[in-house]
Amino acid sequence: MNYSIKNYIQQGKEIVEQKLSSLYTDTNIPENLKASMEYSLLAGGKRLRPILLLASYHSFKKTDEAKTLRTAAALEMIHTYSLIHDDLPAMDDDDYRRGALTNHKKFDEATAILAGDALLTNSFELIAEDELLTAEEKVFLITELSHASGPEGMVAGQVLDMEGEMSTLSLEELEKVHEHKTGKLISFAIIAGAYLGNATETQLTHLKKFAYYLGIIFQVQDDILDVIGDQEKLGKPVGSDEENEKSTYPNLLGLEGAKNHLSAYTEKALQALQEANIEQSYLEQLLYYFGERDH
Template identity: 40%
Template sequence: MLRPFLEETAAIVESEIDRLLGDPAQQAAPRLAEAMRYAALGGGKRLRAALVRAVAQALARGAADPPWETTAAAVELLHAYSLVHDDLPAMDDAQLRRGRPACHRAFDEATAILAGDALQAAAFGWIAGDPYLSADARVSLLAGLAEAAGLAGMCGGQMLDLEGERQPPDLAGLERMEQLKTGAMIAFAAEAGAIVADASPTERQRVLAWARHLGLAFQITDDLLDVEGDGTLTGKDAGLDAARGKTTFVTLIGVDAARARLSELARSAEAEVRQLAGDTSLLDALFHHVVTRDR
């Protein structure tokens, strides 16, 4: 059930991103447009897009799917920007992303910085211009995306991550940092699905609670893959966190305790999703997929 859903979602979102980014030859700065397409297209788990779609479908009130496609593409675009900047020499100094050279390696550092900036701006523009959403929905999505991506979310978490290289955090601090750096955008993706489905405030809060458990589980699984994963499957540099001396769940509490924490998060997530009306089987399958993936 899940694999066809993920593959179909990825294909739809890939097509939507391709359409909205357009032909580089028609843009004011073709090389920058090419770098944006390089970073945003051609692979990736598309987990955030799948979350938007799965939640929207689970909470839909009518027979027709809510208009999730452009919102999902925008979320993936902002995620792509974050990866471009995260890979830069001043940040993680990564060589690979999605099995091919990182954007700054394929182009150059300055172009990668500008590509990330332009991808971020485009993500907001796509949501603002979606003709299939109400004005209230677009405002809610834009406000939520700004919070999840900024100081109170992903960027704030990245800053805490950098500071953690000098002053390693304890477990509570590590969880807080990851809830911001990784979890905030995952939680927003799920909430975005609820917004486009016109869900009630109570439903949105339950979705958010479920997605926060998912976001932390995603990062713990990433930490496990960094030490146990196969680089040919993950498509990125293995052991990069250890090489930079970063504190991870594995380095702080060990593999066994990290896996035990995953089990706790799965139980908490299941308790939240059981309170939602409608068919939530895809949400259960997505959580299982996140904690058992090999890439």
């Protein structure tokens, strides 16, 4: 697969979009609920988590990613549910997402909550009914995904984030928030792809370290872009973190300090990839992409 990383991302995005758009073509879901689910699920986005899963799989197997696609779709469904719920008045109270009305503004709060619930629960059904996976693979993936998205994973991160609002977090506390809120699903993407590609236990251990650093890198760059990013490319106002008095890496470390932190973690992530015996891979290229992206 001789593609540049941008072509690889675009190809992966098209594969994921095709899978997502086929999920609800023939169902008994009530029409309004289905419309609400698809409104957010098919609203675009970078699809970086499922693309990471594909890239991790391709680090071990270069072709035949069919057995990864339902798991990749399930991962994006959980990410989408979290965005729907994050936007609600009880949480971040946002009116727009990716330049369009948020789900509860397009429909209503009750429908948005139920659409999020439906995407979350349906994601596990998607994996459980995957005919290309063995029973052992299904149990592993469902266990890992429930842990990554649940009370010790993404949900924990959201709680820690809310508790940290309007207060100054230490660097350690800030990293704990993002390790859970953003990092756990990123970690699942890496581990799930590698597992399906038959990575060894030793490789999975090193890839967990890589995934941890990658999750922090993603958030550090997010925080940097909120200071110096292009509002048109980002699709959201720049400077909102400071306006909302959120603890961020530039706030704690200064802009140059945040950039240095990103560079240091990039080196640690690269070291973890080398220890996993995975070099010159799409994972390595995505690592740089995460740290250098402009939106």
